[in-house]
Amino acid sequence: MQWHFELFSIYFYIDLDQLLYKPSIYRISGLIQITNHHQEIAIINLLTL
Known part of the structure; x- marks a missing residue:
């Protein structure tokens, strides 16, 4: 899973793992x-796995 950050139309992805x-x-x-x-x-x- 990833968190999706929208910061001033700039996208960053961070792996929650x-x-x-x-x-x-x-x-x-x-x-x-x-x-x-x-x-x-x-x-x-x-989701609880």
Whole structure:
């Protein structure tokens, strides 16, 4: 799974397997959108493997 960052129309991808302490148990796919006016976090889905 990857988190998708949209920062001023620039896209970054981070592998959650390197971020989560126990990635084999919880995988998160999320979308973070950051603009000049607000920061919005929408978790698309949460999978428990």
